[in-house]
Amino acid sequence: MRAVSGSESLSVTTVPDPTTGPGEVIIDVAAAGVNRADLMQRQGKYPPPPGASDILGLEVSGRIAEIGAEVTGWSVGDEVCALLAGGGYAERVAVPAPQVLPVPAGVDLVSAAALPEVACTVMSNVILTGGLAAGDLFLVHGGSSGIGTHAIQVAHAIGARVATTARTEAKRDRCRELGADIVIDYTAEDFADIVTAEGGAEVILDLLGAKYLERNVDALGTGGRLVIIGMQGGIKAELNIAKLLTKRAAVFGTTLRARPVDGPDGKGEIVAATHRHTWPLIESGQVMPIVDRVFSLDDVEAAHAHLDGGDAIGKVLLSVGADTDRDG
Structure with a gap:
């Protein structure tokens, strides 16, 4: 599934099967996550990092079909999900073994595709950085x-x-059901005023970037950490350094896709931390994948339109090789 350019640029085509390099596994894909990064890539705004597949898709679930040299701990047939730099909208994908996770107990194989990108993003930015x-x-x-x-x-x-x-x-009702204590209608309320009245936030996770920078800094408490992971609201804004210094606060900008597999803060390290800390929460039922809707791979245009329309609650998935189209 390659994106050429523009909103109508997706096409299903046949390409050679991937081959396993040292330290990699091949996964027969059951489902792939649809992420806003995919929409940006198809628009030419978020190219894959050097060496990554130009096929869309940053996460999959499926079964291991082949194991490359130097890989231990996995067997052919294992049900897994994985974090990718690209290539997920496909029947097969090659993945560095450190980016592979077992499907958590109690989670079905298709729904597991909703986990790698969000779980690793939250672990990296909210827990490890924030x-x-x-x-x-x-x-x-x-x-x-x-x-x-x-x-x-x-x-x-x-x-x-x-x-x-x-x-x-x-959406606000669903957030409360999932555990949110304070739910803010940002179209009618000032989130910074509300959070400041609660003493200010220790950690803020922001996907909008420039649009919210000033109010996010206002919402930080003393010693607070603002972690910016997206640019949907623009890339440039003024930062009031005096306010940041007064609060002894910090602003972090991070990305996950372009990180190396190995080394400090690499994707392998983040995946391992996610497995250690988040998987037990999933298997105990405290955290679950939230799937809004599953489309078939042939309906990828509809899947992108649904996510882009802003009505989805949770993840949108593509079922690969199956006629699945269900509401979550």
């Missing part, structure tokens, strides 16, 4: 998104207080 801990106030924007629904659950499970923003009543 240092969220029990008793902290955590603000996540876009609480009904794939990342938002997962972040709310993880933060609630570790004992943090959770504030979030959401546009519609249905």
Whole structure:
């Protein structure tokens, strides 16, 4: 599934099967996650990193079909999900073994495709970078998104207080069900005023970037950490350094896709931390994949339109090799 350019650029085509390099496995794909990064890539705004497949798709679930040299701990037939730099909208994909996770107990194979990108994003940015801990106030924007629904659950499970923003009543209700303590209608309320009245946030996870920078800094408490992981609201804004210094606060900008597999802060390290800390929360039922709808791969245009329309709550998935089209 390659994107050439523009909103009508997706096409299904035949390409050679991937081959396993040292340290890689081949996965027969059951399902792939649809992420906003895929929409940006098809528009030419988010090219894959050097060496990555130009086929869309940053996460999959499926079964291991082949194991390359130097890979240990996996067997052919294992049900897994995986974080990718690209290539997920396909029947088969080659993945570095450190980026592969077992399907958590109690999660079906298709729904497992909703986990790798959001779980690793939240682990990397909220826990490892942001240092969220029990008793902290955590603000996540876009609480009904794939990342938002997962972040709310993880933060609630570790004992943090959770504030979030959401546009519609249905989305706000779902955020409350998932564990959000403070749910803000950002179309009618000022999130910074509300969070400041609660003492300010220790950690803020922001996908919008420039648009929210000033108000995010206002919403930080003393020693707070703002972690910016998206640019949907623009790339340039003024930062009031005096306000940041007064609060002894920090602003982090991070990305996951372009990181190396190995080494400090690499994807392998993040995946391992996710397996250690988040998988037990999933298997105990404290955190679950939130799937809005599953489309077949042939309906990828409809899947992208659904995600881009802004009505999805949780993840949108593509079922690969099956005629599946269901609501979550």
